[in-house]
Each structure stands twice: as structure tokens, then as C-alpha cells.
Amino acid sequence: MHAVSSSKTEKAQDVNTQVQSHIVIRDLNVHIEGKHILKNINLDIPNHSVTSIIGPSGCGKTTLLKTLNRLLEDVSDVSISGSVLVNGEDIYAPDAEVTHLRKKMGLLSQKPFPLPMSIFDNIAYGPKIHGIKNKKKLQEIVETQLRNVGLWEEVKDRLDASATRLSIGQQQRLCLARGLAVEPEIILGDESTSALDPISTQTIENLLISLKDAYTIVLVTHILRQARRVSDYIIFVYNGEILEFGKTEDVLLRPKHEITRQYVKGFIS
Numbered sequence: 694m695h696a697v698s699s700s701k702t703e704k705a706q707d708v709n710t711q712v713q714s715h716i717v718i719r720d721l722n723v724h725i726e727g728k729h730i731l732k733n734i735n736l737d738i739p740n741h742s743v744t745s746i747i748g749p750s751g752c753g754k755t756t757l758l759k760t761l762n763r764l765l766e767d768v769s770d771v772s773i774s775g776s777v778l779v780n781g782e783d784i785y786a787p788d789a790e791v792t793h794l795r796k797k798m799g800l801l802s803q804k805p806f807p808l809p810m811s812i813f814d815n816i817a818y819g820p821k822i823h824g825i826k827n828k829k830k831l832q833e834i835v836e837t838q839l840r841n842v843g844l845w846e847e848v849k850d851r852l853d854a855s856a857t858r859l860s861i862g863q864q865q866r867l868c869l870a871r872g873l874a875v876e877p878e879i880i881l882g883d884e885s886t887s888a889l890d891p892i893s894t895q896t897i898e899n900l901l902i903s904l905k906d907a908y909t910i911v912l913v914t915h916i917l918r919q920a921r922r923v924s925d926y927i928i929f930v931y932n933g934e935i936l937e938f939g940k941t942e943d944v945l946l947r948p949k950h951e952i953t954r955q956y957v958k959g960f961i962s
């Protein structure tokens with residue numbers, strides 16, 4: 694796994710040569726309104742696996758997730774230094790193209806936000822924006838992605854119906870399908886099951902697990918049981934720093950730090 698250091702000289706190191714890093718973060722610091730929110734972050738996020746970001750409320754989990762697709766720039770009075778490399782490309786380089794890099798990343802937010810259009814158009818929207826005009830091709834994409842998220846059988850007879858008429862759980866699967874339709878490499882999830890009932894939560898969790906062979910998945914979750922169920926790796930953030938990063942069973946069962954141990958045992962929330 695990856696050792697993480699807050700020192701500029703001791704970079705995060707990949708001690709497991711079998712694991713390939715998809716996202717590499719170096720010396721990342723984020724200030725919002727003058728407050729030091731993320732502190733000297735060095736991380737190697739592995740390819741084709743699920744990595745969960747956990748930690749107490751307000752520690753910086755969502756901020757860290759947002760740095761991965763440059764969503765933080767929408768926040769006013771923010772300063773970001775350091776680098777985030779996706780497949781070796783620095784997404785904060787002056788010539789980096791935000792639309793291009795966001796296409797690589799599907800974001801599943803806390804609540805589903807289907808576009809106010811039909812089920813079909815929700816999925817076809819992204820591919821159309823990226824230049825796919827052929828109707829047959831669009832139909833294929835819609836069917837494939839709805840099948841991918843287990844929605845096809847439920848909606849195939851009402852593709853023209855408004856997406857907002859689906860249940861919340863179905864809407865979240867639709868949003869996942871919409872993200873997948875632009876063929877991202879990375880799926881980011883920000884507490885993406887928090888608005889869902891237990892059955893829909895389980896469906897989304899199973900989907901994420903099944904997708905990890907094809908995608909690198911990074912999730913923010915405050916539910917430890919969920920982190921245990923879905924993650925291969927866990928990042929424990931505390932007060933803007935990465936206190937621990939490792940395989941799920943190591944972080945949860947054999948934490949190196951006392952603070953991680955207290956968090957895992959439920960003494961800190």
C-alpha cells in the first residue's frame with residue numbers, strides 16, 4: 694500500500710508494486726477563506742478499486758473529493774497549491790482543460806439530480822454534448838447504461854417518461870447511468886446513498902463493487918459499515934490531514950494511530 698507523509702521531501706510511496714496508481718496527489722494544500730482546510734496531502738489512489746474517504750464531520754472529506762475534478766474552484770475565496778495527477782496529467786496545470794478532465798470523472802452526489810427531461814434524454818444528454826448524433830448509437834448507449842445499473846427492465850417501456858417520476862433509488866441509479874454514458878475512467882461519490890432507503894443503498898453499493906473492474910472509484914462516506922462493505926482501501930482524514938491510508942481491513946481492524954482507532958470504535962464522530 695501507500696505510505697503517506699506530510700513532509701515535502703518524503704513523498705507518498707507505493708510499497709506494493711502490484712498496485713497501479715490512477716490518481717496521484719502531491720503536496721496538496723487548500724485554503725478556504727484563509728482557513729487551512731487540507732494540509733500537505735500526498736496520496737496514491739489505486740486503479741480499479743474502491744477507495745473510501747472517511748473521517749469526522751468537517752475534517753475535509755468532501756473538499757478532498759472536490760479537488761479531484763476541480764469542483765473546488767466554484768467555491769469563492771479558495772486557494773489550491775500542489776498537484777493532482779490523473780494518469781500522469783496534472784489537472785491543475787495552467788493548460789489543463791477542465792471539460793476534458795471532468796469527462797473522465799462521473800460524480801454521484803448526495804441526492805439524485807435527474808435532469809428535467811425524459812429517462813432516455815437523461816442518459817443521451819452527455820453523449821450528445823460530446824458529439825454523438827446517430828440515433829441508433831444513442832439508443833444503444835441508453836440501453837447499455839440502463840442495463841449496467843440494473844434499471845433497463847424497470848424502465849424500458851417508459852423511456853419517454855419524465856425522469857423525475859422515478860423513485861429516489863431509481864433516480865440515483867439513473868444518475869449513475871448518466872455519468873457512465875460519457876465513458877469516464879473515475880467515479881466519484883459524495884455520500885451518494887445518504888438519501889436512499891436500505892434496499893436502494895444496497896443496490897448502489899453492489900453496483901459500485903461490480904463497476905470497480907472497469908473504473909477507479911473514490912467515495913466519501915460517513916458510514917463505517919458501508920466503507921467496510923464496499924472499499925478496498927480507506928483514507929482516514931482528520932482535521933484536514935491524512936492520518937491513515939491503507940487496505941480496508943488494516944485501517945479498520947489494525948489502525949496505526951490512536952485517533953483512527955477511536956474513530957473506528959465510534960468514540961469520535
Ligand SMILES: Nc1ncnc2c1ncn2[C@@H]1O[C@H](COP(=O)(O)OP(=O)(O)OP(=O)(O)O)[C@@H](O)[C@H]1O
Pocket residue numbers: 725726730748749750751752753754755756757768769915
Ligand atoms: N464553500 C465553503 N466555504 C467556507 N468553508 C468551507 C466551504 N467548503 C468547506 N468549507 C470548510 O472546510 C471544512 C471541511 O469541509 P468539508 O465539507 O470538506 O468536510 P467533510 O469532512 O466533508 O464534512 P461532513 O462530513 O460534515 O460533510 C469545514 O470546516 C467547512 O466549513
